[in-house]
Amino acid sequence: MTAPTVPRDSSLQASSGGLKAELRRTQRRRKLEAVALVAPLFLFLAVFFLAPIAAMLFRSLDNSELPSAMPRTAEVLRAWDGAGLPPEPVFATFASELAAGQKARNLAGVAKRLTYELPNMRSALFATARALPEQPDGTWQKTLTGANAVWGEPATWAVMRRAAAPFTPLYLLAAVDREMDANGNIVSVAPDRAIYVDIFIRTFWIAIVVTVVCLFLGYPLAYKLASLPPRIANLLMILVLLPFWTSILVRTGAWVVLLQREGPINETLQTLGLITEPLQLVYNRVGVYVAMVHILLPFMILPLYSVMKGISPAYVRAATSLGATPFTAFRRVYLPQTVPGIGAGGLLVFILGVGYYITPALVGGAGDQMVSYFVAFFTNQTINWGMAAALGSVLLVATLVLYWIYAKLVGVDGMKMG
Amino acid sequence: MSLPPYASPLERAWHVTLWAIAVLVLGFLILPILVIVPLSFSSGSFLSFPLPGLSLRWYHELLGSERWLSSLRNSVIVAFASTILATVLGTLAALGLQRAKFPGSSLVLALLISPMVVPLVIVAVGVYFFYAPFGLTGSLVGLTLAHTALASPFVVITVSATLQGFDTNLSRAAASLGAGPTLAFFRITLPLILPGVVSGALFAFVTSFDEVVVALFLTGPQDRTLPRQMFDGIRENISPIIAAAATLLIVLSVALMTVMEALRRRSERLRGLR
Numbered sequence: 001m002t003a004p005t006v007p008r009d010s011s012l013q014a015s016s017g018g019l020k021a022e023l024r025r026t027q028r029r030r031k032l033e034a035v036a037l038v039a040p041l042f043l044f045l046a047v048f049f050l051a052p053i054a055a056m057l058f059r060s061l062d063n064s065e066l067p068s069a070m071p072r073t074a075e076v077l078r079a080w081d082g083a084g085l086p087p088e089p090v091f092a093t094f095a096s097e098l099a100a101g102q103k104a105r106n107l108a109g110v111a112k113r114l115t116y117e118l119p120n121m122r123s124a125l126f127a128t129a130r131a132l133p134e135q136p137d138g139t140w141q142k143t144l145t146g147a148n149a150v151w152g153e154p155a156t157w158a159v160m161r162r163a164a165a166p167f168t169p170l171y172l173l174a175a176v177d178r179e180m181d182a183n184g185n186i187v188s189v190a191p192d193r194a195i196y197v198d199i200f201i202r203t204f205w206i207a208i209v210v211t212v213v214c215l216f217l218g219y220p221l222a223y224k225l226a227s228l229p230p231r232i233a234n235l236l237m238i239l240v241l242l243p244f245w246t247s248i249l250v251r252t253g254a255w256v257v258l259l260q261r262e263g264p265i266n267e268t269l270q271t272l273g274l275i276t277e278p279l280q281l282v283y284n285r286v287g288v289y290v291a292m293v294h295i296l297l298p299f300m301i302l303p304l305y306s307v308m309k310g311i312s313p314a315y316v317r318a319a320t321s322l323g324a325t326p327f328t329a330f331r332r333v334y335l336p337q338t339v340p341g342i343g344a345g346g347l348l349v350f351i352l353g354v355g356y357y358i359t360p361a362l363v364g365g366a367g368d369q370m371v372s373y374f375v376a377f378f379t380n381q382t383i384n385w386g387m388a389a390a391l392g393s394v395l396l397v398a399t400l401v402l403y404w405i406y407a408k409l410v411g412v413d414g415m416k417m418g
Numbered sequence: 419m420s421l422p423p424y425a426s427p428l429e430r431a432w433h434v435t436l437w438a439i440a441v442l443v444l445g446f447l448i449l450p451i452l453v454i455v456p457l458s459f460s461s462g463s464f465l466s467f468p469l470p471g472l473s474l475r476w477y478h479e480l481l482g483s484e485r486w487l488s489s490l491r492n493s494v495i496v497a498f499a500s501t502i503l504a505t506v507l508g509t510l511a512a513l514g515l516q517r518a519k520f521p522g523s524s525l526v527l528a529l530l531i532s533p534m535v536v537p538l539v540i541v542a543v544g545v546y547f548f549y550a551p552f553g554l555t556g557s558l559v560g561l562t563l564a565h566t567a568l569a570s571p572f573v574v575i576t577v578s579a580t581l582q583g584f585d586t587n588l589s590r591a592a593a594s595l596g597a598g599p600t601l602a603f604f605r606i607t608l609p610l611i612l613p614g615v616v617s618g619a620l621f622a623f624v625t626s627f628d629e630v631v632v633a634l635f636l637t638g639p640q641d642r643t644l645p646r647q648m649f650d651g652i653r654e655n656i657s658p659i660i661a662a663a664a665t666l667l668i669v670l671s672v673a674l675m676t677v678m679e680a681l682r683r684r685s686e687r688l689r690g691l692r
Contacts, residue, residue, distance in 0.1 A: 030518040037514025038526060041507040041570055049533055049567035052548035053540060059547065217443045224440035236440075238675070239448045245671040245678075246451055247628045249648040250664040254450040256656055257457065262466045264453060297447060326429055355537025357631055362652050372539035372631075379543050379635070392540045403535045407528055 053396070060175075060389035063168035065113035066160075069106050070097040077164035082184075084154050086161075091140035091151075094160075095132060102129040110163070116170060116384075117159045117179075124150045158184070171390035196374075196391065203370040203395075206285075206360075207353035210292045211300075214349050215342065217293070218300035222341075225301075226308035237305075244298035252362050255291040256282055259363070287363035296353055300345035307341030340410070347406045351399060371395045451668060458661035465658055476662040486647060486663065492637075493644035496558055497626040500565035504622040507566070508573025509615055513607075515574075516581045527574075534571045538631035541568065546635040556638040564636065565626035572621035580614025580685070613681045620674055 067074040073094045080086045101107040107129060114121035131147045145152035162168065162180065173179055173186060177194040181187050188194065221240075225233045243251065258265055259282035266278040281287060311334065319329035357372035371391055378388035425433070457465050461473035480486050511530060515523065533541070545564045546555060554560030588610070592602035608615070630645035637646060644663070651660045 027518070031520045034514040034517040034520050034523075037517065038511045038523075038530075039514075041511040041530060041574070042526060044503075044507055045530065045533070045567055045570070048545070048563045049541070050529070052544035053536065055548050056540065056544040217446070220436055220439040221443040224436055236444060238679070239444045241675055241679075242671065243447045243451055245624065245675045247645065247648075247664075247667045247671070249628070249630060249645050249652065250454070250667050251450065253648065253652045253656065253660055253664055254454045256652055257465045257661070258450055258453060260465075262464070264467050267467060294446065294450060297443075326432070351535050355539065357537075357539045358649065362649070372537055375539045375543055376634075379546065385547070388543055392537075392543055395537055396540050399535060399537055403528075403532070406535075 056389050057393050057396070058389075059385055060171050060393045061167040061169070062386060062389075063113075063163065063165055063170075065109040066163040067166070069101055069110045070094070073097050074164040077161045080161065082158065082161050085141070085152070086157050088139055088141055091144055092136070095136070095140045095144060098125075098129050099132050102132070113163050114159060116174075116386075117162070118150075118156065121150070121156075121159070124148045168386075171386035172393065174387060175390040175394050199369075199371055199374060200394065202368075203354060204398075206288060206292070206368075206370060207350050207356075209289060210296060210353045211346050211350045213289065213293045214297050214300040215346060218297055218304055218345065219338075219342075222301050222304035222308055225305055226311075227313075240298050240301050243294070244302075248295055248358060251295055252291055252359050255287065255294065255363055259287050259290065282363055283365045285364070285368050288360050288368045291359050291363045292353060292356060295359060296349045299348045299352060303344040303348065304338065304341040307338055307344070311337050344406075344410045347402060347409070351402045351406065354399060354402070355395065454661050454664050455668065458658055458665040460658050460661075463657060465656060465661060476658040480659050480662045480666075483659075485642075486644075486659075489642050489644045489647040492558060492641050493627055496562050496565055496643060497623050499558075499562045500569055500626045501619050501623045503562070503566040504569040504573050505615060505619040508570045508618060508622070509577050511570075512574050512577035512581060513603075515578060516584075530574050531571045533568045538568075538629075542632045542635040545632065549636070555636050556641065558637075558641050561633060561636045561641075561643070564632045565629055568629060568632070569622035569625040572625060573615075573618035576618035576621060577611060577614045580611045583685075584611055613685045617678055617681050620678060624671075624674060 073090070076090045076093050077086065080090055098107075101110070107125060111122040111125045114125060128144060128147045128151070133143065136143045137146065141151075150156045162170070162184075170180070174189070175196050177189050177197045178186050179189050225236055225240075228236070257263055260266075261278040261280070263281075265281065266275075269275045270278065281290075315333050315337070316329045319333045320326065324332065354370075355372055356370055357376060360368050360370050361373055372395070375388050375392045375395070378384045378391065456469065457467075458476055459472050459474065460469045461471035461475060462469065515527060541564065545560065549555050549560045549563075554563065584607070589602050589606050592606045593599070597605065628645055630643075630649050633643045633646045634649065637643060642650075644667075648660065648663060651657070651663075
């Protein structure tokens with residue numbers, strides 16, 4: 001045997017500080033090691049995950065269109081008190097930057113930004129820019145108003161002033177169907193344009209229905225599985241785990257095939273004589289519910305099953321032996337013990353369901369799309385990034401609140417899969 | 419489970435009903451996946467029963483299509499790269515979280531797990547804007563980075579769960595026998611927590627291999643992934659070629675699930691022995 005190696009920082013040498021100091025030092029070193037081990041992933045997520053999301057949240061307040069294209073106009077507009085029409089220097093600055101912008105062809109952003117608040121501003125801005133003379137005809141106020149009457153209206157300049165601010169609440173307000181009137185008060189938008197609150201309600205409603213259906217389908221199955229001998233339960237559990245491991249697109253595609261007009265379900269029902277015409281089961285709400293329940297059901301069953309497996313059958317037996325009917329024993333003794341599983345599964349299904357995009361996009365109709373769809377729509381189709389970011393921010397806040405509740409109730413490390 | 423002979427008729431009825439519900443729910447879970455398999459062997463071009471005849475034509479078409487093959491290649495590259503990154507970073511973080519509590523460690527844990535719960539479309543839009551100035555959109559690099567972020571929580575969770583059953587005295591014993599921290603990790607800790615690391619890696623692989631929302635935003639026509647190709651196929655023109663691709667993916671998930679089950683049983687057996 002070789003002689004034992006001397007530990008590098010021998011505790012004998014540290015006798016001056018005493019054992020306590022030595023222990024403190026070791027504990028501090030362990031903490032530093034822990035931080036050093038966690039740091040790579042944390043920094044990776046901070047740069048490639050958290051920063052993009054923070055930037056997106058910030059984009060919902062972004063108001064840089066006018067200040068970047070017309071920096072001096074933005075400055076004088078911010079200095080103006082906002083009452084009535086702005087003074088002549090504001091008109092003059094705006095006219096010179098409008099002419100410059102027309103030459104540099106960088107007015108598109110400003111036009112788009114103004115149109116969000118006043119629908120006819122795009123044509124007004126470009127018409128004025130084209131008609132603008134080199135020299136004012138008297139005052140610039142008169143010249144601009146002559147070119148287009150909108151420049152004589154206080155409402156236009158209220159919007160201009162708001163567009164000159166560094167940030168805007170416009171998109172976040174629009175995401176909850178609110179806007180600012182000419183006086184800067186927050187008011188509800190006209191009923192025909194109020195669509196986003198309905199979309200949020202629809203999103204939450206779909207997630208609630210899916211969660212409740214998952215609970216009603218998942219609870220009896222988990223209960224049955226938990227009461228079976230482990231050998232059979234493990235075998236049947238494969239039937240729960242296979243869908244869990246199968247691609248979401250495979251499952252969504254399978255439902256499109258099953259539910260279509262000539263699909264197996266309609267064919268079977270017609271063969272049995274239950275229906276004469278094929279039912280419309282896909283590209284509507286039915287399809288969304290069925291496919292989403294199918295995809296999210298394992299997330300309900302797995303936590304329920306793991307909670308139920310930990311419940312000793314002795315409790316229910318004791319209740320029955322004390323005279324409780326099986327139903328009472330279940331309701332008073334068994335059910336309360338499964339509440340943590342119901343909470344964990346329910347919250348998980350709800351959190352995942354609220355953010356769904358792919359499944360409603362593939363099996364839903366126009367009236368079944370959830371918030372995620374509109375975030376993607378505003379990003380890709382209409383390029384209204386402020387609106388996309390604002391809807392995303394509201395959705396994110398709702399999700400994080402639910403996540404926080406989940407973390408309090410279940411604990412984040414309780415979020416186990418499989 | 420059978421009922422005792424003294425069970426009342428009501429109890430018997432309830433017993434039968436419960437079985438019926440369980441069978442129906444299991445059927446609901448598994449049948450849609452199984453139905454797609456025979457359709458992929460159809461000789462016709464419609465996805466409906468009865469099949470006009472059996473053939474492998476859709477598999478020939480699938481495996482002969484450059485679009486499908488290149489999307490498969492892209493998916494495999496991204497999934498492997500992000501699995502490796504996520505597994506290394508996630509395992510280190512799980513080891514760190516287990517080593518000692520430090521100020522703010524529970525907040526850090528919540529942040530590390532957050533990619534699991536943030537709606538995918540928000541991640542997609544966020545990285546789409548954020549990566550664009552760095553030329554990371556329309557490339558597999560950007561997608562790999564985003565997928566690594568999405569996959570890492572699964573590694574952190576599974577490795578942390580395994581570490582809870584790990585006896586730290588074993589690595590202390592290794593240290594007392596003269597092993598440095600690195601040697602002790604590779605010779606003692608890693609072999610013991612390997613099942614957790616592997617199942618975390620499998621979760622990470624599936625997360626990336628299945629992910630479509632971020633891929634829709636970050637990939638162009640050149641670097642489309644398999645799920646994106648499936649998505650377009652289902653939306654535009656659903657044909658038996660989709661069923662063929664789906665069948666191959668189902669085979670893959672059966673394989674993955676089998677590995678996971680084997681790992682779970684192994685760790686249960688080891689725990690049972692102790």
